[in-house]
Amino acid sequence: MFLGAERGGLWYGFAGLMDEVRLFNRALTRTEVLRLYAGLQP
Numbered sequence: 001m002f003l004g005a006e007r008g009g010l011w012y013g014f015a016g017l018m019d020e021v022r023l024f025n026r027a028l029t030r031t032e033v034l035r036l037y038a039g040l041q042p
Contacts, residue, residue, distance in 0.1 A: 028036070
């Protein structure tokens with residue numbers, strides 16, 4: 001299973017602890033996922 005975000009054809013993999021995702025205890029919206037990975041953009 002891949003956990004991450006896709007933006008402009010580039011994939012950003014999850015680079016944190018699984019507990020960080022579990023805190024939400026629900027499915028994230030596309031916007032929320034992109035915000036989480038915004039800091040990983042080159």
